[in-house]
Amino acid sequence: xxxxxxxxxxxxxxxxxxxxEADKILTLYTPNLGKIxxxxxxxxxPTSKLGGHVELLTHCSLMLARGRxxxxxxxxxxxxxxxPLRRDLxxxxxxxxxxxxxxxxxxxxxxxxxxFALLLDALHWLGQARHTGLVLRYFELHLLGHLGYQPQLQxxxxxxxxxxPTANFFSASGGGMLCPxxxxxxxxxxPISLNALKVLRxxxxxxxxxxxxxxxxxxLSRELEQLLREYIRYLLERELKSTEFLxxxxxxxxxxxx
Amino acid sequence: xxRGFFPPAEPVSRLIDEFNxxxxxxxxxAARLAYHLLRMPEAEARSLAEAIIAVKDKIVLCxxxxxxTDSDPYAICRSKQRDQNKICIVEEPLDILAxxxxxxxxxxxxxxxGVISPMEGIGPDDLKIRELLGRLKSGKVEExxxxxxxxxxxxxxxxxxxxxxxxxxxxxxxxxRGLPVGGDLExxxxxxxxxxxxxxREV
Numbered sequence: 001x002x003x004x005x006x007x008x009x010x011x012x013x014x015x016x017x018x019x020x021e022a023d024k025i026l027t028l029y030t031p032n033l034g035k036i037x038x039x040x041x042x043x044x045x046p047t048s049k050l051g052g053h054v055e056l057l058t059h060c061s062l063m064l065a066r067g068r069x070x071x072x073x074x075x076x077x078x079x080x081x082x083x084p085l086r087r088d089l090x091x092x093x094x095x096x097x098x099x100x101x102x103x104x105x106x107x108x109x110x111x112x113x114x115x116f117a118l119l120l121d122a123l124h125w126l127g128q129a130r131h132t133g134l135v136l137r138y139f140e141l142h143l144l145g146h147l148g149y150q151p152q153l154q155x156x157x158x159x160x161x162x163x164x165p166t167a168n169f170f171s172a173s174g175g176g177m178l179c180p181x182x183x184x185x186x187x188x189x190x191p192i193s194l195n196a197l198k199v200l201r202x203x204x205x206x207x208x209x210x211x212x213x214x215x216x217x218x219x220l221s222r223e224l225e226q227l228l229r230e231y232i233r234y235l236l237e238r239e240l241k242s243t244e245f246l247x248x249x250x251x252x253x254x255x256x257x258x
Numbered sequence: 259x260x261r262g263f264f265p266p267a268e269p270v271s272r273l274i275d276e277f278n279x280x281x282x283x284x285x286x287x288a289a290r291l292a293y294h295l296l297r298m299p300e301a302e303a304r305s306l307a308e309a310i311i312a313v314k315d316k317i318v319l320c321x322x323x324x325x326x327t328d329s330d331p332y333a334i335c336r337s338k339q340r341d342q343n344k345i346c347i348v349e350e351p352l353d354i355l356a357x358x359x360x361x362x363x364x365x366x367x368x369x370x371x372g373v374i375s376p377m378e379g380i381g382p383d384d385l386k387i388r389e390l391l392g393r394l395k396s397g398k399v400e401e402x403x404x405x406x407x408x409x410x411x412x413x414x415x416x417x418x419x420x421x422x423x424x425x426x427x428x429x430x431x432x433x434x435r436g437l438p439v440g441g442d443l444e445x446x447x448x449x450x451x452x453x454x455x456x457x458x459r460e461v
Contacts, residue, residue, distance in 0.1 A: 015377060016409075046438040052447030056410040081449050089417040092410065093376055100377045242376035252382075253421055 006065050009033060010079065012119055013058050014099040018044070025070065026054055027103055028062070031116040035106040038064055040073045053078045057085070057095050059120060084127030093249055094132050097242040098122055098139055104236055105147055114146045125208045133221050138203050138211045140228045145204070149235060152176025153201050158185045168192055170227055172234035188234060196223045270296070322393060324369045324386040326351050334367060341365040345393065346403040347419065349373050349412065353405065365403070368393065373406060374415040382418060390419075394426060404432040 014035070015027035022044040028036050043051040053060050053076035063075040085091045102119055106112070122139045129135045144150060155162055156179040157171065169178040171186040177197070183189055199220065203211055216224070233239055265271050270292055277288035295303055319325070320332035327333070334340055334354075344365025348354055354367050370385040393399070404419060406412035420430055436454035437446055446454070 047441050049442065049445030052450045055447075055449070078447050078449075081447070083449065083452070086410070086413065086449075089414060089421065092414050092417075096376045096410075103377075241379035244379065245374070245376035245381050248381055249418075 004066075006063060006074065008061070008063050010116075011036075011060055011062050012099075012116070012123070013054055013056050013060070014103045016040075016054070016056055022048075024054075026073065029102055029106065029116060029119060031113050032111055034110040034112055034115075035103065035108050036071070037108070038062075038071045038073050039067065040076075050076050055081070057082060057092075057099060057123060059123070080124070082123050082127055085123065090249060091126050091132060093242065093246055094136055095123055095126050097136065097240065097246060098126075100240050100242045101140070101143060101232070104240060105143065112146060115143060118142050118146065121208055125212070129212055131212065131214070131216070133225065134203075134211050134214060134216070135208065137199075137224050137228060138208055140232065141200065141203050144231070144235075149175065149231075150204075151200070151231065153197065153204060156182055158182035163197075165194055167194070168197065170231075172231045188230075190227065190230065192227060193220070193223060195220055196227065199224060200227075323367045324371060324389055325354060325367060339364070342398055343400040344403060345390075345399050345401075346405050347390065348405050349407060349415075357405065365401075370406075370415070373411045374418055375411045376414075382422075385415075387419070387422070391422075394423070394428065399428060401429045401431060404430065408433075408435050 009030045009032060011028035011030045013026055014029055017025045017027075019025050019039065022042045024040050024043050026038050026040050028038060030036060040050055040054050042048050043054060045051070050073060054062070054073060058078055059080040059082070061077045061079055062073055064071040065074050082095070085095055098119065102115065106115065118139065122135055125135050126132060141151075151170075152175060155177070156168075157174040157176040158178060159182050161179060163177055163179055166180065168180065168191075169183050169189045170176070170192040171178050171189045173188040174186040177192070178186060178189060199214065199216065202214065229243065266274070273292040273295065274285070274288045277283055277291045278285055280288075283291070295306075316328045317326055318328075318330055320327045320330055320335055322331050322335040325332045325334075341364045345368050346357065346363060346365055347368045347370060348357065349370055349372065351369055354369065357363055357367075368386070368390050370387065370390075372380055372385050374380060374382060374385065394402070402419075402423060404416040406416045416432055423430060434453075434457045435450065436457055437443065437450065443451075
């Protein structure tokens with residue numbers, strides 16, 4: 001494939017790392033190229049005309065020039081800065097968690113349009129959602145689905161029988177549900193309540209707007225959070241860094257952050 | 259098997275290894291620097307060595323503002339001319355220099371030594387926030403100026419501090435956001451321009 005010297009793409013900025021005097025290396029998520037990294041020159045100077053357009057968690061339209069190692073951003077324009085999100089510490093932290101999740105799972109230069117659309121949608125909803133936890137759970141579930149890790153929620157992953165409406169088990173290593181008879185077939189399992197299973201099934205088949213109609217008890221919310229986090233930890237074989245800060249915020253400011 | 263390879267004399271290879279640890283210096287540059295030092299007059303080499311030791315021996319963090327200093331407390335913290343009722347919170351020691359160059363601020367400073375960055379795993383405990391709370395307990399401080407960088411992490415840190423300090427009732431302000439002097443309106447991004455409009459003033 002011949003690659004032009006200069007190309008245009010949409011992107012969401014996932015990460016920025018300082019480079020040299022005034023430059024930054026950006027980690028971008030794009031619809032056509034998947035995750036890419038590019039250099040933004042001079043963006044730390046106050047007079048940079050690019051700086052504000054390539055801020056973290058900005059949806060922007062960029063012109064990139066092929067470089068020897070990394071491509072260089074030559075022009076940029078903001079498409080959406082998600083400003084409702086930026087006014088709230090909790091929402092920002094949730095959004096950073098989404099960005100870290102995508103960064104951790106996505107391979108460089110692998111196109112995955114649904115992931116891009118999902119991220120865009122989720123960032124948009126995080127700014128206005130009444131229940132941010134639901135946005136995170138929805139995002140986790142669908143991201144895993146788009147990446148080929150969609151958990152099997154309809155039948156037991158071992159004996160393939162339909163699940164009975166009793167206390168079943170979720171297995172991170174098996175990638176889905178286990179009926180009580182098959183619990184011992186997988187190394188990593190945890191009990192899952194019937195309500196949690198119903199919510200997961202609902203989230204898997206709905207869109208973000210509809211998912212916001214759900215009302216979850218604090219216990220149920222926590223169960224879902226822990227379940228998906230355990231699954232993600234099992235797949236990545238590490239903890240995501242931003243989860244620690246989310247917990248910290250919950251502890252420091254107990255007063256109804258969500 | 260290492261047949262026929264004779265490494266440089268031990269002191270030289272040790273120096274090369276040490277240089278190699280510095281940022282931006284690879285094995286080749288490290289070797290070049292080491293051999294350059296060998297050819298240097300002894301007085302110059304000794305003065306370089308002493309300068310390195312002095313930096314490590316004499317430089318401490320000020321017990322009040324946490325700035326890098328050779329005399330604790332730092333000169334600004336000791337000065338009687340500074341306004342003791344204002345504390346300006348900055349990310350890095352270099353930010354103090356930048357603010358001092360304006361000549362318009364007469365209060366005290368507090369250096370956080372970093373910024374909350376959840377994705378890098380840097381949380382409130384990794385910054386000098388506990389020290390700040392200790393300073394505010396004295397009750398003398400009337401205004402806290404949040405001067406973190408105007409990017410997402412800086413704003414998040416400012417918001418965190420705002421939440422943390424709001425029960426104390428201390429007046430909190432932040433630096434204005436807007437257009438840079440010498441900049442161009444048409445190139446400004448929406449967020450900056452929006453903030454500039456919000457913060458417009460009577461002329």
